[in-house]
Each structure stands twice: as C-alpha cells, then as structure tokens.
Amino acid sequence: MKKILVANRGEIAIRVMKTAQKMGIKTVAIYSTVDRDAPHVKFADEAVCVGEAPSNESYLLGSKIIAFAKELNVDAIHPGYGFLSENADFAEEVEKNNITFIGPKSKAIKVMGSKLAAKEAVKAYDIPMVPGIDExxxxxDKAKKIALEIGFPILIKASAGGGGKGMRVVEKESELESQMQRAISEAISAFGDGSVFIEKYVASPRHIEIQVMADTHGNVIHLFERECSVQRRHQKVVEEAPSAVLTPALRSAMGEAAVRVAQACDYVGAGTVEFLLDENHNFYFLEMNTRLQVEHPVTELITGTDLVELQIKVARGEKLSIKQEDLKITGHALELRVYAEDPLNDFLPSVGHLDTYTIPTGNGIRVDNGFEEGMDIPIYYDPMLSKLITYGDSREEAIQLMIKAIDQYHIEGVQTTLSFGKFVCKHEAFVSGAFDTHFVKKYYTPEVLRSEMEIEARIAALTALKQYKKDQQVLRLPIR
Incomplete structure (x- = not known):
C-alpha cells in the first residue's frame, strides 16, 4: 500500500494523513471549491477538486471519487467518519474497482446500518437488548398494543437513524399516534427510509461505547470503553475514557459482548459497539458504528495505540499484533468537540470568519485540528472546528488540564462550545461522575452559562486591574 486517498475533509482527513505519512504512505486529499485552501489540502502529497461546495456535489460523489482514485493510481481509500464512511454501496464500489476500502466489508456496513437488521444479526450471540419489538x-393500533405490553414511556426510533433524527419519546398512549407520524416523517426526510420500531425508554441511561478492532484472520479485540453521555440533541459533545462508573467485571462483560457483536457480522477493521447502561448497571445493545469514531483519540491515549495505523495494517491483510491480554488502561483522557456553535442560543451553528485562532499546547494536551486563523467557517458542513483532548494520570488531572487548555484556546469571530466544555468540567455532577445522558437537560441553561461567564469576566478584570496597579507602583519607585 503506497498511496491512500482520504475521502473526507477537516481534522479527520489530517488525522489519517499524519499516520499514513508516519508509515511512509503517500496521501491524496479531495476537496470542494470552498475548501480549496483548507489545511487538509495543503497537508496531502496530492489533492484533487471533486466538485462544488455542497457535499452532495463533492464529498458524497462516490463514483467520481473512485474515478479520481484510479486516475491517480491510489491503492486504498480511507473514508474517515461521516460522508461516505457508512455507505455500503460506496464500499462495495471501491472493492469492485480493486481498491482497498480501509473499513469493514460492505455486507457488515449494510447489516449494522439498519438498527433492525443489527438486532436480528446479534440475536443468536447472547447480547442484552432493550425490551421492545425488533421489526x-x-x-x-399494533404500536399501541406493543407499547402497553412493555409499558410507557417508550422510544420510537428510525431503523436507519442517527444523530437523534427519527427518534421520539412517548410518555403516554394519547401521544403515540402523533409522535409516531412525526418520527416516520422525519425518518423519510433524513434517510429516505420511514421504517421505525419501538422499544422501552430507558429513563436515566449512560451512553457507553466499546472500541473494537478485527482483522481478516478471525481475531477480534476490544480496546475498552468510552463514556459519551454528555450530549446535546442526541449528539455527543464531551467524551472520556475510561468511564467513571464501570467496574472491572462490567467492563469485561461489555467488552466481550462488543466482540460478539463484531463476530455476528464478520466485522473487519475499527468499529464501535454502543450500549445503554441503566441506573442499575444493566447494559443493552444500541447499535454499531462501522467506522472510526470522532472520539477515537481518548482510546488511543489510554491504550497507547494508533487506531488509524491498526486500520491500515488490517486493510493490508496483516494479523493484529495486539492480543486482548496485552491491553491495559493507563491514565485518563477527555475530549471536547469544539463546534462553531452558540451555546447561548440553543447550540445553533455560528458561521463566520476566524479573526483569531490560537490552539493550546503543552504536556497532556492534544488538538486534532482542521482550521487556521483567517479562514471562513463554511455553512455546508458539520461545524466542528477541532477536537480538544487532554490526558492525565487520573480523571481529576485530565479534567483540570481540560479547563486550563480551554482557557488557552483563543477563538474570535465565531461562537464555540469551549465555554460549554468548561461549564461541564466544573459542574459537580460531571466531576463526581454522577451524570447521565440528560446532563444538559438537567443542569444546563444559557442563563447559567451567561452568569458564569460574567463572573469569570469580572474576576479577570479585577486581576488585570490589580496587576496594573502593581506595575504602576514599580514604575514610580525612585532610581537609586
């Protein structure tokens, strides 16, 4: 494998290219017209424009990307996350054109891409499931009957769903019909598939996911868990590894279950098995993401592995060099997704110009970044600027380092989730580990954040004034 095309943009494209470069593999970037001067384009050995700014005219044009790959004698394509990363047809087309797809086989993507098909696939593998219907x-009327059997509240979910779309919590029978129609309508609009199913709503869950890696020789390992319970609109904002609540026995049981899920679909490469953990520490299979996750760096830091390197080696047909017993957790890692969003205005995207953009540096601080000062934030894509990751010997150290790193991250021109990240890291519920997926709903309001920001601003102003007076006194001292 001498040349890899990265079918993505931003920080994940650079992240993949860094590992490829380390392995002596040339890289090809693709870009849309609006990304012509983006950092990932400059970082690659070669770059090619695939179309206009909208993703359906550029980054989602699978056949066009493959045609460029063949033209440039590319050996493999890495899809990153998002865009075409979980598109089974794209993976199949890559395979048919004798190019290596750095990811699972198209069959596994297809099975796990449907929540219903995934449930069916893992049935025989003794995986705990949330009570409900798997069709x-x-x-x-049938939905009402099922709902009454499993008991309200229930959750209506789109089979093809993701990112919280096509999902509705129903508290009582009278709401079921309207909420069901909304879920179906939203699922058709978002995924072109109106299939929905019903399951029991787990009231106070934690979102725990297990990183798995599988080779083509039948070896499957797990690289422990990530805690992803701090979310807004069902999308993660703060992630950490390991979880503050998992015991060694529970960690082992969830890890083994994740391995069985991977075996259920003959999985190859990096994948993530997601579980809900209830207040009694019972866990239930949620879904499998058949790609590299946004939050993979926290796993890399606590295990001392390079997941992209393992992906590439597995795609080359190599056996996994790591056995399960070789892996252990060392230290603690946190990740904050730095979005160009306004936490004071319902986390709405904040497009604009990066007048100031200075990232923090230092021991235990990692920034997987896709932007630089002077750039505009395109309105066409996910508004994530970077991922801020901190690593310490303990959870407490990683949290304190995150607060420090946030203070050192200077961004002007757009609103970001940095202030929200600081709010989370300083909140008693998060610090104690006693939180669930309702953290934002329970504890966060724009008013609370605004109040905290005003207090911090006053303290900073008083500190600056004190220092100014001190400096003035020094200047007035007589010369002897």
Missing amino acids: AITDV
Whole structure:
C-alpha cells in the first residue's frame, strides 16, 4: 500500500494523513471549491477538486471519487467518519474497482446500518437488548398494543437513524399516534427510509461505547470503553475514557459482548459497539458504528495505540499484533468537540470568519485540528472546528488540564462550545461522575452559562486591574 486517498475533509482527513505519512504512505486529499485552501489540502502529497461546495456535489460523489482514485493510481481509500464512511454501496464500489476500502466489508456496513437488521444479526450471540419489538412498524393500533405490553414511556426510533433524527419519546398512549407520524416523517426526510420500531425508554441511561478492532484472520479485540453521555440533541459533545462508573467485571462483560457483536457480522477493521447502561448497571445493545469514531483519540491515549495505523495494517491483510491480554488502561483522557456553535442560543451553528485562532499546547494536551486563523467557517458542513483532548494520570488531572487548555484556546469571530466544555468540567455532577445522558437537560441553561461567564469576566478584570496597579507602583519607585 503506497498511496491512500482520504475521502473526507477537516481534522479527520489530517488525522489519517499524519499516520499514513508516519508509515511512509503517500496521501491524496479531495476537496470542494470552498475548501480549496483548507489545511487538509495543503497537508496531502496530492489533492484533487471533486466538485462544488455542497457535499452532495463533492464529498458524497462516490463514483467520481473512485474515478479520481484510479486516475491517480491510489491503492486504498480511507473514508474517515461521516460522508461516505457508512455507505455500503460506496464500499462495495471501491472493492469492485480493486481498491482497498480501509473499513469493514460492505455486507457488515449494510447489516449494522439498519438498527433492525443489527438486532436480528446479534440475536443468536447472547447480547442484552432493550425490551421492545425488533421489526418495522407503521400500524398505530399494533404500536399501541406493543407499547402497553412493555409499558410507557417508550422510544420510537428510525431503523436507519442517527444523530437523534427519527427518534421520539412517548410518555403516554394519547401521544403515540402523533409522535409516531412525526418520527416516520422525519425518518423519510433524513434517510429516505420511514421504517421505525419501538422499544422501552430507558429513563436515566449512560451512553457507553466499546472500541473494537478485527482483522481478516478471525481475531477480534476490544480496546475498552468510552463514556459519551454528555450530549446535546442526541449528539455527543464531551467524551472520556475510561468511564467513571464501570467496574472491572462490567467492563469485561461489555467488552466481550462488543466482540460478539463484531463476530455476528464478520466485522473487519475499527468499529464501535454502543450500549445503554441503566441506573442499575444493566447494559443493552444500541447499535454499531462501522467506522472510526470522532472520539477515537481518548482510546488511543489510554491504550497507547494508533487506531488509524491498526486500520491500515488490517486493510493490508496483516494479523493484529495486539492480543486482548496485552491491553491495559493507563491514565485518563477527555475530549471536547469544539463546534462553531452558540451555546447561548440553543447550540445553533455560528458561521463566520476566524479573526483569531490560537490552539493550546503543552504536556497532556492534544488538538486534532482542521482550521487556521483567517479562514471562513463554511455553512455546508458539520461545524466542528477541532477536537480538544487532554490526558492525565487520573480523571481529576485530565479534567483540570481540560479547563486550563480551554482557557488557552483563543477563538474570535465565531461562537464555540469551549465555554460549554468548561461549564461541564466544573459542574459537580460531571466531576463526581454522577451524570447521565440528560446532563444538559438537567443542569444546563444559557442563563447559567451567561452568569458564569460574567463572573469569570469580572474576576479577570479585577486581576488585570490589580496587576496594573502593581506595575504602576514599580514604575514610580525612585532610581537609586
């Protein structure tokens, strides 16, 4: 494998290219017209424009990307996350054109891409499931009957769903019909597939995911868990590894279950098995993401591995060099997704110009970054600027380092989630580890954040004034 095309943009494209470069592999970037001068384009050995700014005219044009790959004698394509990373048809087309797809086989992507098909696939593998129905349903009367059997509240979920779309919590029978129609409508709009199913709503869950890696020789390992319970609109904002609540026995049981899920679909490469953990520490299979996750750096830091390197080696047909017993957790890592979003305005995207953009540096601080000062934030893509990751010997150290790193991260021109990240890291519920996926709903309001920011601003002003007076006194001292 001498040349890899990275079918993505931003920080993940650079992240993949850094490992490829380390392995002596040439890289090809793709870009849209609006990304012509983006950092990932400059970082690559070669770059090619695939179309106009909208992703459906550039980054989602699978056949066009493959045509460029063949033209440039590319050996493999790495899809990153998002865009075409979980598109089974794209993976299959890559394979048919004798190019290595750095990811699972198209069959596994197809099975795990449907929550219903995934449930069916893992049935025989003794995986705990949330009570509910594992078939598509559109009949409201049948839905009511099932709901009454498993008990309210229930959750209506789109089979093809992701990012919280096509998902509705129903508290009582009278709300079921309207919420079901909304879920179906949203699922059709977002995924072109209106299939929905019903399961028991787990009231106070934690979102725990297990990183797995599998080779083509039948070896499957897990690289422990990530805690991803701090979310807004069902999307993660703060992630950490390991979880503050998992015991060694529970960690082992969830890890083994994740391995069985991977075996259920003959998985190859890096993948993530997601579970819900209830207040009694019972865990239930949620879904499998058949790609590298946004939050993979926290796993890399606590295990001392390079997941992209393992992906590439597995794609080359190599056996995994790591056995399960070789892996252990060392230290603690946190990740904050730095979005160009306004936490004071319902986390709405904040497009604009990066007038100031200075990232923090230092021991235990890692920034997987896709932007630089002077750039505009395009309105066409996910508004994530970077991932801020901190690593310490303990959870407490990683949290304190994150607060320090946030203070050193200077961004002007757009609103970001940095202030929200600081709010999380200083909140008693997060610090104690006693939180769930309702953290934002329970503890966060724009008013609380605004109040904290005003207090911090006053303290900073008083500190600056004190220092100014001190400096003035020094200047007035007589010369002897």
